[in-house]
Amino acid sequence: MSAILRVQDLQTFYVLEVLGTRKVVKAVNGVSLDIHENEVYGIAGESGCGKTTLLRAMFGNIEPPLRHFGGKVLYRMDGEYLDALSLPLHKSREMRFTYIAYVPQGSMSIFNPVSKLRATFMDFLESHVPGTMRKSLLALAEKHLESLGLSARVLDAYPHQLSGGMRQRVSIALATLLRPRVILADEPTTALDVVAQRAVLQLLAAVQKELQNTIVLVTHDMGIHATIATRLGIMYAGKIVEEGYTPDVFASPLHPYTQFLIHSLPRIGDKRVRESAPGNPPSLLHLPPGCPFHPRCPYVLARCREEVPPLLEVTPGHRVACFLREVNHGTA
Amino acid sequence: MALLEVRNLTKIFTVGSVFSRLRIRAVDEVSLTVQEGQIFTLAGESGCGKTTTARIILGFEYPTSGEIIYRGKPVQEFLRQKNWFREVQAVFQNPFETFNPLRKVESYFLEAAHNFDLAKNGKTAQDVIEEKLRAVGLSFPEIAGKYPSEFSGGQLQRASIARALLTNPSLLLADEPVSMVDASLRMSIVNLFRNLCDTLGVSVLYITHDLATAYYVSDRIAVMFRGNIVEEGPVEKVLGNPRHPYTRLLLESIPEPDPSKRREERVVVCEEREEYLRAGCKFAGRCPEVGEICVKEVPQNVLLNDVLVRCHKYASKKEV
Numbered sequence: 001m002s003a004i005l006r007v008q009d010l011q012t013f014y015v016l017e018v019l020g021t022r023k024v025v026k027a028v029n030g031v032s033l034d035i036h037e038n039e040v041y042g043i044a045g046e047s048g049c050g051k052t053t054l055l056r057a058m059f060g061n062i063e064p065p066l067r068h069f070g071g072k073v074l075y076r077m078d079g080e081y082l083d084a085l086s087l088p089l090h091k092s093r094e095m096r097f098t099y100i101a102y103v104p105q106g107s108m109s110i111f112n113p114v115s116k117l118r119a120t121f122m123d124f125l126e127s128h129v130p131g132t133m134r135k136s137l138l139a140l141a142e143k144h145l146e147s148l149g150l151s152a153r154v155l156d157a158y159p160h161q162l163s164g165g166m167r168q169r170v171s172i173a174l175a176t177l178l179r180p181r182v183i184l185a186d187e188p189t190t191a192l193d194v195v196a197q198r199a200v201l202q203l204l205a206a207v208q209k210e211l212q213n214t215i216v217l218v219t220h221d222m223g224i225h226a227t228i229a230t231r232l233g234i235m236y237a238g239k240i241v242e243e244g245y246t247p248d249v250f251a252s253p254l255h256p257y258t259q260f261l262i263h264s265l266p267r268i269g270d271k272r273v274r275e276s277a278p279g280n281p282p283s284l285l286h287l288p289p290g291c292p293f294h295p296r297c298p299y300v301l302a303r304c305r306e307e308v309p310p311l312l313e314v315t316p317g318h319r320v321a322c323f324l325r326e327v328n329h330g331t332a
Numbered sequence: 333m334a335l336l337e338v339r340n341l342t343k344i345f346t347v348g349s350v351f352s353r354l355r356i357r358a359v360d361e362v363s364l365t366v367q368e369g370q371i372f373t374l375a376g377e378s379g380c381g382k383t384t385t386a387r388i389i390l391g392f393e394y395p396t397s398g399e400i401i402y403r404g405k406p407v408q409e410f411l412r413q414k415n416w417f418r419e420v421q422a423v424f425q426n427p428f429e430t431f432n433p434l435r436k437v438e439s440y441f442l443e444a445a446h447n448f449d450l451a452k453n454g455k456t457a458q459d460v461i462e463e464k465l466r467a468v469g470l471s472f473p474e475i476a477g478k479y480p481s482e483f484s485g486g487q488l489q490r491a492s493i494a495r496a497l498l499t500n501p502s503l504l505l506a507d508e509p510v511s512m513v514d515a516s517l518r519m520s521i522v523n524l525f526r527n528l529c530d531t532l533g534v535s536v537l538y539i540t541h542d543l544a545t546a547y548y549v550s551d552r553i554a555v556m557f558r559g560n561i562v563e564e565g566p567v568e569k570v571l572g573n574p575r576h577p578y579t580r581l582l583l584e585s586i587p588e589p590d591p592s593k594r595r596e597e598r599v600v601v602c603e604e605r606e607e608y609l610r611a612g613c614k615f616a617g618r619c620p621e622v623g624e625i626c627v628k629e630v631p632q633n634v635l636l637n638d639v640l641v642r643c644h645k646y647a648s649k650k651e652v
Contacts (some may be wrong), residue, residue, distance in 0.1 A: 046514040047485060161606055164378065191511065193377040193541035194585040198599050201587075220515045223587030247591045264519045265589040266548035268571055274548065276520035281486045 003034035004214055005058065005100075005182055006081065011188075012057045015064075025284045027053035029238035030071070032311070035182070035214055040205075042229030042246065043218045044261065046281045051218045052105065052237040055184045058090050058216065059102045060084040075099060075182075080241055082210035097128055101180040105187045109161040110171050117170060118155040128178055141177065148173050150201060165196025169203050169318060172265035176207050183215045189224060201228055222261050224306070231317075234258050237282050240311060244318035254320040256297050291323070299324055333405055335535050336366040336389070336420075341398035343384055356608045358384045360559035361398070366503065371529050371536045373546040373567065374557035375582065379604045382539045385556075386507050389537070390422055418448060421496035425508040427488035431480040437491055444498045460498070466530065468494045468524055486517030493524065497534070503529070507539045522549050544586050547571045553566050555579045556609050558614040565639030575641045577619045584607055613644065621645065 009032050014025040027050040035041045045051050053066065062068050062085065074081040076101065084092065096102075104110055111120050118138070125137040142152040154162060154170055162170065168188055175183060185204065189197040205228055208215050217229060225232050225246060232249045234242040234257065242255040253259045260277035277297040282288055288295055294304040303323050311321040343359040349509055366372045371413045374382045387393040389400055390576040391411050400407040402419065406500035410416040424430045441461045444450070462472045468490040475483075475491055483491065489509060496504055506525065510518045522545050528534045540546055546553055547567055554564040555578065574580045585599065600618045607614050613626040625644050634646045 046517070144437040194543070194582060194587075195377045195541075195599060199585070202599065222515060222585065223589045226589045226591045227587045250589070250591050261515070262589060265515070266519065266522075266544040267548045267589070268544060268583065268586070271548060273523070274519045275523070276486075276517050280487055280516075280517075 002036075002076065004037045004076050005033075005035040005216075006072075006074040006076070007031055007033040007035075007054075007058065008072045008074065010054070010057055010073060011069040012062060012066055013054060013069055014053075015067050021195040023285055026050075026238050026287060027066070027284055028057060029287075031235075031238070031240055032071075033233060033240065033243075035216060036231075037181075037210050037214055038208075039218055039230040040215045040228050042232045043216065043235055044220060044222060044225055044232060045235035046220055048281055048284065049235050050284065051235055052186055054235070055102070055186050055216065055218055057085075059096070059100060059184055061102075063264070064171070097124075097175070097180060098178045100182045100184065101175040101178070103175045103183065103185040103188055105190065108159070108164075108167065111167070113159055113216065116156060116158055121155060121174065124174060124177070144177050145170075145173050148176075148207070152186060163196070165192050165199055168196075168200050169193065172200070172203055172207065176211070179211055179213075181213050183213065185215060185217050187219050188217070189219065197224075204228065214245055222265055234261070237287060238284060239292065239321065240319075241293070242318075242320045243311070244315075247320050248315070254314060254325060255293075255322050256299055256319070256324070257293050291321075333402075334365045334462060335368045335370075335403065336537070337401040338385070338389070339399050339401065341385065341388060341400065342396045343381075343388060343393065344396045354605070354609065355611060356605070357559050358608075359388070359395075362556070362559070362561055364554050364561065364564065366535050366537055368502070368535055369529060369533045370552065371525060371538055371550040373538045373540060373550040373553040374556060375543055375553060376541055376547050377541055377582070379558075380556045381559040382556050383507055385472075386422070386505050386537070386539055388421065391416060392507060417501075418499045419501055420503045420505060421499060423489075423493050423496050423504060423506040423509045426512045427483075427485060427492045428480055428512075430492050431488065433480050435479070437478055437480055437483070437488075438472075440495050441475075441498065444495060448499050450498060461473045461494075464494045464497045465491075465496060467528065467614040469520075470494060485513050486520060489513055489521055490524065493521075493528075497528070497532075500534075502535060504534055504536045505539070506536055508541070509538070510545060511540070511542065521542065525549055541582075542586075543582055555582065558604075560614065560642060561640070562615070562642045563639065569637065569639050575636065575639065575646065576615075576643050577621055577645075578615050581618070 009030050010028055011030055012028045014027055017022040043051050050111060058073055068085055073084040075084050091254050108216045111117060121141045129137060145152050150173060151167060159167060189200050204215060232246045233240045242258050250262060253262050264274050264276050266274055277296055280294055290306045291304040291309050294300045301323055309321045309323050311319050313319045314325055341359055341362045345356045345358050346591045347354050347356060362385055374384050388395050402410060410419060424506050442457060445457040445460060450460050458472060465471055470490055480488055510521050513521055526549050529536055538550055550567050552563045553567045553570050557578045563570055563579050574583055607617060612628050613631050616622050616626040630641050633640050633642050636646055
């Protein structure tokens with residue numbers, strides 16, 4: 001299966017110059033991903049690990065202070081790969097939302113708070129669907145909302161009149177209006193309660209099923225990944241540290257960080273003590289040498305403090321960046 | 333004696349103008365009791381009135397009717413003497429909004445120590461602060477001179493809890509304290525509440541929509557829906573054997589960290605305002621077991637095996 005979206009050794013850093021000193025925040029530090037057609041790819045990791053920056057780069061939206069230092073983001077279109085980061089502006093504009101769509105974090109700040117949602121939808125359609133009548137565009141928007149189980153009445157509402165869950169579902173409807181091949185969703189359910197969260201995930205899954213497209217879902221909640229993702233990448237300090245099919249990752253997490261993520265989840269009917277990973281996530285400004293997880297890792301080896309472990313395939317489709325794997329393989 | 337007793341608390345908000353005035357009972361006849369050294373969870377989805385209940389208890393909002401009794405005395409007495417916040421302190425959802433981004437975090441500690449006369453001079457104040465920071469796993473040098481943006485979410489939430497502990501409160505009101513914290517650090521905060529409760533005897537009113545952490549940490553739970561408490565009792569009994577259809581819906585909605593258990597059935601979503609104004613049982617619009625009586629009559633509380641349930645389904649059954 002060929003990838004629809006390919007990220008090759010991508011490096012994008014935030015470069016901040018404050019009072020003559022230069023600070024480099026290594027938000028995405030050598031990420032390679034192949035994202036396939038018709039799958040939900042989950043990216044998990046703590047806040048400040050570079051998930052959102054990775055998504056922004058995948059969307060081709062690199063603006064200062066974020067700068068591109070190396071690597072490629074490739075979109076597959078008609079059998080050819082286009083380099084998303086060097087496309088001419090008119091071309092990348094054309095591709096946005098028709099080929100690749102983005103559902104940003106925080107639904108409150110997506111929509112214009114002082115205009116009705118109808119205006120937002122019309123703005124969007126008029127800039128992407130040329131040469132069609134206003135009326136038929138509106139009909140398109142209404143039909144789309146109804147097909148997603150939302151009432152067309154929301155078009156007459158202001159964003160603040162909708163609940164958080166409703167607003168998030170409208171933002172998904174807006175992103176999927178032009179039937180994109182890839183949808184990038186950044187924490188679509190954070191700050192929603194469980195019932196609203198379930199409705200949003202339900203909608204995403206339904207959209208994916210209908211369009212047979214790809215969703216890249218970013219969230220720190222492993223429970224959501226378990227429910228919806230086909231494959232899962234675990235991100236830590238700007239790098240992918242583990243990747244595999246969701247059932248494999250949950251059944252046998254290989255990286256100590258993934259193990260913490262999975263084992264710390266509380267379950268109903270089980271009151272045993274759960275522990276979070278010790279310590280705090282590292283600052284991307286001053287990364288520790290070697291494996292970035294080593295200050296928090298309970299199984300740290302001397303080698304971890306000096307060398308950065310490469311992402312290697314352990315079993316088919318399951319890759320991990322940890323020296324422990326090699327040690328275990330040596331003894332087994 | 334119970335630490336905090338809330339009796340028939342009601343808060344009515346009016347929305348709309350003169351011609352289209354609507355009265356929304358955001359909190360409707362809520363009664364609950366928090367015992368000393370207990371973690372009590374108030375659970376429910378957003379817009380169910382749990383935060384309004386907390387705000388009334390904190391004295392930020394006046395109830396329309398009902399009373400709040402703390403250690404046998406009405407809360408107004410404490411508020412008048414301005415020592416309510418010695419007894420009760422709050423921890424809010426987003427630590428980055430709790431603290432002013434332009435002020436150093438330590439200034440909050442020093443200010444609280446000053447306002448509540450916790451120390452005679454700067455030196456002893458620092459000792460008091462250090463002691464509280466230790467209780468949450470931080471130390472004074474870790475927070476000294478730093479602005480909120482220099483902390484991670486989990487660290488800042490700990491600092492916010494330490495600040496709440498400064499006055500030696502007997503009750504902490506934690507309003508969604510972990511929903512903005514990363515899942516990987518969530519358990520450390522939840523464990524901290526358990527720890528504080530066990531070692532310092534601080535009771536916690538834990539407000540959340542996350543039943544998994546609620547089950548993990550609390551002793552009793554009350555499930556709230558559109559202003560009413562629909563089920564209340566010991567957490568093992570309520571969540572182990574959910575009786576009210578709404579509790580069951582909440583439980584089913586938790587994303588299970590197990591890819592083999594993917595759910596197929598879909599949820600129905602209703603509008604909040606519509607549900608608040610519904611006559612009869614407010615859950616009737618979404619309930620899978622809705623009957624004729626549910627649409628017409630308001631259900632009454634039934635006590636079943638230590639658990640209080642507000643549902644017509646159990647009205648005929650008596651105490652077992």
